[in-house]
Amino acid sequence: MNKRFKSGLLTSLNPTRYNLERWSYTLHRITGVILALFLIAHIFEIYHVTLGIAGWDQTMAELSNLGVIELIGMWIIAGSALYHGANGLRLILNEVFGLLLGKPRLPEYPYSPLSLGRNQKIAIYVITLIVVALWIWAGLYLLAGLGIVRW
């Protein structure tokens, strides 16, 4: 890994000392990478369909008997999909429709950029609440699969 890229990666993924949106950005990158890795694994999984009915049934049987670590992995993937999707909708509102940004105005001291203002913060908090609620629900669903929780 070249030195420039390494220091750039460290700077890029370090949201400390910055704003809430930077944390949101960092989480969006990380969940994006998790989903990309999952997608590769998923393509590998569905490739088994080419092995015929017996091969596919065997893959399905293996996948229906997941251990605790695999279930935690599934839970992380579910959380990543939920966060990446919900935050992606917020970004579409920002980038395509110019919403939640406020109108351009004369800067007045003490400066507080409108694009990182109340509307944006509320949107991020609402997204976080929805994602956390759905993630807990997904966790309970997975625990029900293990028989720990009754569904």
Place this chain on the structure above:
Amino acid sequence: MKIRILRNDGSKQWWQEYSEEPHKGATVLDVLLNIRETQDHTLAFRHSCQMGSCGSCGMVINGKPSLACQTRITELKSETIRIEPLYSYPVIKDLVVDLNDFVNKHRSVKPYIIRKNPQELEEAPMEFRVTSRENMNFIQYDYCIMCGLCVAACPTVALDPQFTGPQALAQAYRYIADPRDEGFQERQPELDTSHGVWRCHFAGSCSFVCPKGVDPAKAIQLLKREILKRKFVRGPRAGAPASVLVQPEKPISNPPKAPPLDFKMGVNQNE
């Protein structure tokens, strides 16, 4: 108080520690000037106006890109202050970074008013009228002092050195939003690319660190909307409304002539 500075002599870098007892109300720049005066005259850093207007003294102070002259020691609430050169720029020496790429990207978006008929800029046939409401759409971005903090804070620039960057993109929006400008098509090849406006993923750090309240993050998102609008809704030729050029209410007798502009002024001689 300990001041830790990331020194660089062009070939290697190292942390050097100094002890200082700054007076109440001292800024980081005051401390640096005192260190250079009394302890180490080899310490290099840029500064000029000492009042947040020139944008020369940008550096990373305790992990956040800031202007040294606008950062008071007391507000840092720390017994040790870590000072580094701005992130994402090549370092020349100590806290002095190379701003060539930054300035070239600024130039690349053509940060000036473009008219289809360039002669109009030399001798305007009529008055260019901008209402105060139209002015409000872009005046915020006129406050940029080109300190480069936004670029140092941007996580995208850190990973993609080809990215145009928040400062240049905000300036591009400033001129595209100006009703007198007709240069959208000229700027589009620079902006509407994977290393242009679409590389920004809205971390908002540029606006967070901006010392003048310019809000480049907003300008970039509005620029994306404007590009989509002109590509898919209004058509690329949509630009200044016809009402921009208006006949003055009272005809000006013997209007003063602007001196001829020397467009070569300030341009790199190698270009």
